[in-house]
Amino acid sequence: MKGGVSTSERDMLARVDLPTGQSPGLPADAYWSDGFFRLERRRLFSRRWFALGLAADVPEPGDMLPVSSAAGRPLLMVRGEDGELRVFHNYCRHRGMRLVDEARSGERRIVCPYHAWCYDLSGALVRRPHYGGFGVHEHQPAQGPGLEPVRSAVWNHVVFVNLDPAAPDFDEVVGPLDRRWSCYDFRRLVHGASLSFEVAANWKLAVENFIDIYHVPYVHPALNRYLPMDEHYFVKEGEYVVGQGSAAYAPRDEGTGRLPEFPDLDATQAATIEALSVFPNLLVTVFSDNLRFILITPTGPSTCRERVEIFFAGEAALAPALARERETVVERFPAFNREDVDLVGRLQQSFESAAFERAHFSEFFDGNVHHFQRMVAHACAG
Ligand code: FES
């Protein structure tokens, strides 16, 4: 180790810092080893902003939800009596007991199950029973440690957190994307559907597959018919956002074209779809009439969970008369996603076989994947 970067980390940086056409990419063990999984938790997910859940997971004051996070640390989302959403580390300040094990609602206090220390919903310690001896309770202790807060931000219904108090502001991550997508009035978003997939692959393969258009004609022939590969363009906004778009989106399925669109889109914007990744674990696809999120959470070195949330462009989309149209949007997703989930599972097996040692990237197509791998490597090194 020198300067906090080990030899293997230096080797990894040397691999990813080459130009795309020469880079061998991340080493294969970054996709299956326990050691790299722990490194990612400690260095990447414990220091970067990442997507944790939806603001609607705790809709009402008094709601709370424990979340086992990508950083490997149990967190607690709480909707305060003031309506504010806050995130805390889910442990008690006395001797570290996990505070909340399941979703709750209508609460005004968080009471530790071990020795009954009591916190309010803003995280302040409000009572320590028998703290000074038998019957000597302490109320509103001025010096008492409150719950350890976690920085959080809500972006278009998605809750992001950063466990590092010294990390840059969240705006650095999504500011460039907000400017790119300023033509969409996301204040109109209404929730339409939720889906969830268990994926037998490392979380990075799920992200890389999403920002790879090279595979589309071969894995998704149906999708390729109305979104041809050669109509795509590549997108990069700042350091954190890469993906692709097309301004020739013209689905002809039964039931398409009647849902309300975001207002004031011009003809090009109305035919545009963009599918972008927000580093590290949020995938977003915008259409003229809906917005889809995929939150990817690693569940082990070789597995992850995809949580899919589909939003429509205004209350009018929820009209009973549009049920068939909404279903078409929702049903189309699992069909394509199953093709991808199957594919990344096979990729995972190949990575674990030890035969695969390096990629040979296409200079033209693999820039997004290479960029993502470089972001991972630099987050994990040092
Ligand atoms: S660990 Fe919570 S009150 Fe003791």
Ligand SMILES: [Fe+2]
């Ligand atoms: Fe795909």
